[in-house]
Amino acid sequence: MEDKFTIAKRIALELKNGDLVNLGIGIPTIVADYIDPEKRITLQCENGIIGVGPVSETISDLVNAGGISSTIHPGGSFIDSAVSFGLIRGGHVDVTVLGALEVDEEGSLASWIVPGKRVPGMGGAMDLVTGSKKVIIAMSHTNKGQPKILHKCRLPLTGYRKVGLIVTEMAVIEVKSDGLHLVEVHPAYSIEDVVKATEATLIIDHVNVMKGVES
Amino acid sequence: MEDKFTIAKRIALELKNGDLVNLGIGIPTIVADYIDPEKRITLQCENGIIGVGPVSETISDLVNAGGISSTIHPGGSFIDSAVSFGLIRGGHVDVTVLGALEVDEEGSLASWIVPGKRVPGMGGAMDLVTGSKKVIIAMSHTNKGQPKILHKCRLPLTGYRKVGLIVTEMAVIEVKSDGLHLVEVHPAYSIEDVVKATEATLIIDHVNVMKGVES
Amino acid sequence: MKAFIKKAEFKQFLKDGITIMIGGFLSNGAPERLIDAILETDVKDLTIICNDGGFETSGSGKLIVAGRVKHLIASHIGTNPTVGTLMQEGKMKVTLVPQGTLVEQIRADGAGLGGVLTPTGLSTMVETGKQIIEVKGIRYLLEEPLHADMALIGGAVADQYGNLRYIKSMRNFNPIMATAADIVIVDPREIVDTIDPEQVITSYPLIDYILEVEN
Amino acid sequence: MKAFIKKAEFKQFLKDGITIMIGGFLSNGAPERLIDAILETDVKDLTIICNDGGFETSGSGKLIVAGRVKHLIASHIGTNPTVGTLMQEGKMKVTLVPQGTLVEQIRADGAGLGGVLTPTGLSTMVETGKQIIEVKGIRYLLEEPLHADMALIGGAVADQYGNLRYIKSMRNFNPIMATAADIVIVDPREIVDTIDPEQVITSYPLIDYILEVEN
Numbered sequence: 006m007e008d009k010f011t012i013a014k015r016i017a018l019e020l021k022n023g024d025l026v027n028l029g030i031g032i033p034t035i036v037a038d039y040i041d042p043e044k045r046i047t048l049q050c051e052n053g054i055i056g057v058g059p060v061s062e063t064i065s066d067l068v069n070a071g072g073i074s075s076t077i078h079p080g081g082s083f084i085d086s087a088v089s090f091g092l093i094r095g096g097h098v099d100v101t102v103l104g105a106l107e108v109d110e111e112g113s114l115a116s117w118i119v120p121g122k123r124v125p126g127m128g129g130a131m132d133l134v135t136g137s138k139k140v141i142i143a144m145s146h147t148n149k150g151q152p153k154i155l156h157k158c159r160l161p162l163t164g165y166r167k168v169g170l171i172v173t174e175m176a177v178i179e180v181k182s183d184g185l186h187l188v189e190v191h192p193a194y195s196i197e198d199v200v201k202a203t204e205a206t207l208i209i210d211h212v213n214v215m216k217g218v219e220s
Numbered sequence: 221m222e223d224k225f226t227i228a229k230r231i232a233l234e235l236k237n238g239d240l241v242n243l244g245i246g247i248p249t250i251v252a253d254y255i256d257p258e259k260r261i262t263l264q265c266e267n268g269i270i271g272v273g274p275v276s277e278t279i280s281d282l283v284n285a286g287g288i289s290s291t292i293h294p295g296g297s298f299i300d301s302a303v304s305f306g307l308i309r310g311g312h313v314d315v316t317v318l319g320a321l322e323v324d325e326e327g328s329l330a331s332w333i334v335p336g337k338r339v340p341g342m343g344g345a346m347d348l349v350t351g352s353k354k355v356i357i358a359m360s361h362t363n364k365g366q367p368k369i370l371h372k373c374r375l376p377l378t379g380y381r382k383v384g385l386i387v388t389e390m391a392v393i394e395v396k397s398d399g400l401h402l403v404e405v406h407p408a409y410s411i412e413d414v415v416k417a418t419e420a421t422l423i424i425d426h427v428n429v430m431k432g433v434e435s
Numbered sequence: 436m437k438a439f440i441k442k443a444e445f446k447q448f449l450k451d452g453i454t455i456m457i458g459g460f461l462s463n464g465a466p467e468r469l470i471d472a473i474l475e476t477d478v479k480d481l482t483i484i485c486n487d488g489g490f491e492t493s494g495s496g497k498l499i500v501a502g503r504v505k506h507l508i509a510s511h512i513g514t515n516p517t518v519g520t521l522m523q524e525g526k527m528k529v530t531l532v533p534q535g536t537l538v539e540q541i542r543a544d545g546a547g548l549g550g551v552l553t554p555t556g557l558s559t560m561v562e563t564g565k566q567i568i569e570v571k572g573i574r575y576l577l578e579e580p581l582h583a584d585m586a587l588i589g590g591a592v593a594d595q596y597g598n599l600r601y602i603k604s605m606r607n608f609n610p611i612m613a614t615a616a617d618i619v620i621v622d623p624r625e626i627v628d629t630i631d632p633e634q635v636i637t638s639y640p641l642i643d644y645i646l647e648v649e650n
Numbered sequence: 651m652k653a654f655i656k657k658a659e660f661k662q663f664l665k666d667g668i669t670i671m672i673g674g675f676l677s678n679g680a681p682e683r684l685i686d687a688i689l690e691t692d693v694k695d696l697t698i699i700c701n702d703g704g705f706e707t708s709g710s711g712k713l714i715v716a717g718r719v720k721h722l723i724a725s726h727i728g729t730n731p732t733v734g735t736l737m738q739e740g741k742m743k744v745t746l747v748p749q750g751t752l753v754e755q756i757r758a759d760g761a762g763l764g765g766v767l768t769p770t771g772l773s774t775m776v777e778t779g780k781q782i783i784e785v786k787g788i789r790y791l792l793e794e795p796l797h798a799d800m801a802l803i804g805g806a807v808a809d810q811y812g813n814l815r816y817i818k819s820m821r822n823f824n825p826i827m828a829t830a831a832d833i834v835i836v837d838p839r840e841i842v843d844t845i846d847p848e849q850v851i852t853s854y855p856l857i858d859y860i861l862e863v864e865n
Binding site for chain 3: 238240262264270271292294295296297298299302305306307308309310311312350351
C-alpha cells in the first residue's frame with residue numbers, strides 16, 4: 006500500500022515553519038517522516054509531550070499518544086494532561102492531522118464509534134478538532150469501495166463543522182463555507198474517478214495535480 | 221500592645237498536627253511564632269509557596285503574600301497562582317486565619333473595602349474564606365471603642381456565612397448555626413465587658429478562661 | 436502526607452463499590468503495584484475513572500479483566516478488547532468522555548469549581564443531558580466536576596516529605612487526580628530524600644499515603 | 651518561540667489602548683525591563699491585567715504612576731496609594747476581582763474554556779451583573795475568560811528554545827498569563843542553554859519573544 010505514504014507526504018507540505026502539530030495514530034503518524042527538515046515543526050502528543058521524536062526500539066517510560074515507546078527532541082518538555090488539553094482546546098495547536106470514518110459537506114467528521122460494532126472512544130480527538138487552528142483529515146478515499154466523503158455523516162460525530170482539509174490517496178479537498186472544493190487530484194486518477202468515489206457534492210473549478218507526487 | 225500576641229497565641233492552639241494553614245497579613249502572621257514545634261503545621265502563601273518559613277532580613281526573590289522577603293522550609297515547594305488557588309478553593313487548606321473590619325451573627329465578614337474611603341481590594345481573601353475548611357478571624361474586639369462584632373455587617377462582604385471562630389484580645393467566639401457562642405473570656409475582662417463591647421447577641425452558656433493565657 | 440505504608444495497610448482502605456481514580460495513559464504512569472494489591476483482595480463493583488481501559492495485562496485493564504469494575508469512566512477503550520465485550524454483554528457500564536473534558540472535570544473538583552464550560556462535544560452525542568450555557572453569544576457545554584473516594588497515583592519519584600515529581604510522559608493525569616479524591620495514595624518508582632522546591636509537581640499536603648518501595 | 655529581541659523591537663509591538671497582562675505578585679516576578687521599555691515610549695490608555703497595583707516604584711505601579719493606565723483589572727491595590735487617588739479622581743477605572751477568580755479567568759481563556767463556575771464572591775458585590783448557574787442544587791458565579799493583546803512575563807530562566815522555568819515565588823501568575831495573550835514576551839533573569847524536559851514550566855510554543863539579557 007503506497008497510498009498511505011502518498012497521503013502523509015502531501016500533508017507534510019501543509020505544515021509551516023514554527024507550527025505546533027498533533028498527529029493522530031495511523032496514517033497521520035507517518036506524516037512525521039516527510040516533514041522538511043528545514044522547517045522547525047514541533048510535534049505535540051496529547052498525553053503530555055511537547056517535541057516528541059521518533060518511536061524507539063527499546064521499551065521506555067516515554068510513550069507517545071499511541072502508547073508506543075518514543076523519544077523527545079532537544080528543547081522538548083513534559084506536561085500534564087490538563088496543560089496538554091489547555092494547549093489543544095486553547096488554540097495553541099496550529100494543525101491537527103487525524104483519521105476519520107466519515108467526513109461530510111459541512112466539514113463534520115465521525116471517527117470514534119460505530120454503534121453496536123466498534124467503540125474505541127473519542128480519546129483526545131473531540132478536543133483536538135475543536136481547538137486546533139486547522140484540522141486535516143488523512144484517510145483512504147473509500148472503505149471497501151464505499152464512499153467515506155458523504156453529504157452528511159451517518160455515524161455519530163466527533164466534531165461539527167471542524168475539518169479544513171481532506172487528503173486521500175486520490176485527492177485533496179478543501180472545506181469552505183460553500184462546500185467541498187476539489188483542489189488537487191492524484192495523477193493516477195481522473196476528476197471523474199474522484200467524483201465517482203465521493204458521495205458528497207464536489208465544487209470543481211481550479212483543479213491541480215496533487216503536490217508532492219513525483220511523476 | 222500585648223493584645224495581638226494574646227490573639228496570635230490563642231489561635232496557634234487551634235492548629236492541628238498535619239494542617240495546611242494560610243495566615244493573612246497583620247495579626248495572623250504572628251500566629252506562626254506561637255505554633256507548637258511538636259506539631260507538623262505547613263504554612264501556605266497564596267502567591268505560591270507551600271511551607272513558607274520566617275521572614276528574611278535580606279531582600280530575596282522569595283516573598284510571602286505580604287510581599288516581604290521570606291524563606292522556605294525543607295520539603296517546601298513553589299507553585300503557580302492557579303494551582304495555589306486550586307488548593308485554596310478546593311478545600312485543601314485546613315485553616316485560614318485573617319483579619320476583618322466587621323463580623324456578624326451569621327458568620328459573615330467584611331474586610332476589603334470601606335466605600336469612599338479605603339479600597340485595598342479583596343486579594344485572595346474571598347477565595348480563602350470560601351474554600352478553607354475552617355476560617356478563624358483574628359482582630360481587635362473594637363475599633364476606637366466601636367464594636368466590630370455586629371448583628372449584621374454594614375460594609376460590603378468578603379464572604380457570606382464563612383467564619384467559624386472569632387478570636388479577639390477579650391474573647392473567643394464560636395460561630396454556630398444558631399448564632400455566636402461566647403466560649404472563652406480573657407481573665408482581664410468580665411463577661412459583661414465582652415457583651416458591652418459587642419453589638420451582636422452572644423449566646424452564653426459555658427464560658428471558660430481563654431486558653432493559653434498565663435495568669 | 437500522613438505515612439509511608441505497605442500493601443497490607445493499603446488494602447484496608449478498600450471497600451466494595453467505591454470510586455477510584457487511576458493515573459496513567461495507556462498504562463504509562465499507572466500505579467501497577469496498587470492495582471495488583473486490589474486484585475489480591477475480593478473488592479468488587481468499583482467505579483474506575485481513568486483515561487482509558489488500559490491493556491488486558493496492565494493498568495486499569497487488569498481490574499476490568501478480573502471483573503472488579505461496575506462502571507468505567509474513560510476517554511478511550513480501544514486497547515482492551517474485554518471492555519467492549521463486557522459493555523456489549525451489559526456486565527459493565529462505560530461512560531465515554533472526551534479526554535480534555537475528563538481531565539478538566541477532575542481538575543474542577545480538585546480546584547473547588549462547580550464546573551467548566553467547554554466547546555468540546557457540542558453538536559455531538561456528548562451533549563446529551565447536559566446544560567448548555569451561552570457566554571457572549573457562544574454556546575458551551577457545562578461539564579460537572581468528578582470526584583473519587585480514592586486516587587491511585589503512579590509514575591512518580593517521591594521524597595521523604597511526600598512531594599512528587601513525575602518521570603517523563605508518566606505525568607499525564609496523575610497530578611490532576613491527586614487533587615480530586617478523599618484519599619490519595621502513591622505508588623512511586625523511587626523515593627529520594629528531597630526534591631528541589633522548584634521541581635515539585637505535586638506538593639505533599641495533597642498526598643495521604645505512599646507505598647513503600649522494596650529493594 | 652520566534653526570536654530573541656532587543657528593547658527597541660519590543661517597543662514596536664506597543665500601541666495606545668491595548669490590553670496587557672503583567673506577571674508578578676506585588677512586583678515579585680514582574681517583567682521590570684519590559685515595563686521600563688513601555689515608559690520610554692508615549693504609549694497610553696492601557697488596560698492592565700495584573701494581580702495588583704504594584705508599588706509606586708516597581709511592577710505595574712510604575713505605569714499607573716506615569717498615567718499610562720486607563721483601566722486596571724487586579725485583586726489588590728493597597729500597596730500603591732496612587733491607584734486609590736486616580737480611582738477617586740475618576741482618572742483610572744479599577745475592576746477588583748478575587749485573586750483566585752482572576753487567575754482562573756486567565757487560565758480559562760488560555761485553555762479554550764467559555765468560563766468557570768466558582769463559589770467565590772457569591773452573596774457579595776462581586777456577584778453584580780454576573781450569571782448565576784446552579785449545579786446539583788448549588789449556586790455558582792459564572793466567571794468569563796480574560797484575554798490580552800500582550801502578556802509580559804518575568805521571574806523566569808529561559809533556554810535557547812524559549813522554554814521557561816521560574817525562580818522561587820516569582821512563578822505566581824506568569825505561567826498562566828503566558829497562555830492567554832496574542833503576543834507573549836518574556837523578560838528573563840537568565841538565559842541558559844537548555845532546561846531539563848521535566849523541569850520546564852512554560853513550553854516554548856507558548857512564547858513569542860524573549861528580551862535579550864545584557865551582561
